[in-house]
Amino acid sequence: MILTLFGPPGSGKGTQAGALCRRYGLIHVATGDVLRAEIRTGSETGKRASELMSRGEFVPDDLVLGIVRDRIDAALDCGKGVLLDGYPRNPDQVADLDSLLVGRGRRLDMALVLEIDDAKLISRLTGRRICGECNRVYNVNTNPPSEPGVCDDCGGRLEQRADDREEAIATRLEEYHGQTRPVLAVLEARDAVVRIDADRPIDAVRRDLARAVAEARA
Numbered sequence: 420m421i422l423t424l425f426g427p428p429g430s431g432k433g434t435q436a437g438a439l440c441r442r443y444g445l446i447h448v449a450t451g452d453v454l455r456a457e458i459r460t461g462s463e464t465g466k467r468a469s470e471l472m473s474r475g476e477f478v479p480d481d482l483v484l485g486i487v488r489d490r491i492d493a494a495l496d497c498g499k500g501v502l503l504d505g506y507p508r509n510p511d512q513v514a515d516l517d518s519l520l521v522g523r524g525r526r527l528d529m530a531l532v533l534e535i536d537d538a539k540l541i542s543r544l545t546g547r548r549i550c551g552e553c554n555r556v557y558n559v560n561t562n563p564p565s566e567p568g569v570c571d572d573c574g575g576r577l578e579q580r581a582d583d584r585e586e587a588i589a590t591r592l593e594e595y596h597g598q599t600r601p602v603l604a605v606l607e608a609r610d611a612v613v614r615i616d617a618d619r620p621i622d623a624v625r626r627d628l629a630r631a632v633a634e635a636r637a
């Protein structure tokens with residue numbers, strides 16, 4: 420099963436993805452997480468992505484396609500499904516994903532869309548902290564760790580993303596509305612979209628996501 424978790428920055432994709440993947444044995448492919456890891460290791464991919472990402476702009480389609488292709492192939496090789504997170508993010512990426520999957524006898528089965536207003540997103544994003552080791556997501560106001568600055572799961576140090584500053588947030592929201600929302604129209608025409616109200620407690624959103632995946636598998 421190939422799914423994508425879809426929604427504006429700060430809608431809770433990273434928070435929800437881990438539990439969903441554990442429950443359904445899916446491989447989590449978060450293009451933003453992979454790009455940040457590439458930046459940390461100083462790879463060629465990281466160098467191409469670094470400045471664009473810190474400004475909140477998209478990186479080139481070919482760069483993310485390479486990331487997604489390698490990880491989908493690895494997942495399919497071991498018989499696993501995939502939860503994409505942050506991909507596809509514009510209509511050209513939908514076309515890239517379609518050709519990739521058709522070549523492997525697959526298709527994008529469903530987009531799970533987390534819906535929330537922009538006004539709420541800004542405070543979520545400025546309060547967000549992420550574990551540098553395991554990528555668990557916290558919020559200093561609404562979902563803090565037990566000990567400030569330290570991950571409850573692995574003891575890693577919590578970091579603020581470079582693009583969780585206000586100017587970069589504004590650019591990311593513009594990119595979402597301008598480039599990413601049109602993807603939804605394309606997927607809706609295929610009847611492959613489930614919308615979930617993300618402005619609710621984490622557990623309520625988690626239950627709805629799990630139910631949507633269970634129904635799609637039935």
Ligand code: AMP
Pocket residue numbers: 428450451452454471472475476477478479480483504505506507508512582591
């Ligand atoms: P995210 O962690 O999903 O918020 O992504 C962080 C940043 O990574 C984005 O603002 C983009 O700069 C870059 N990025 C992640 N996924 C994509 C994608 N599918 N297309 C283009 N840029 C991406």
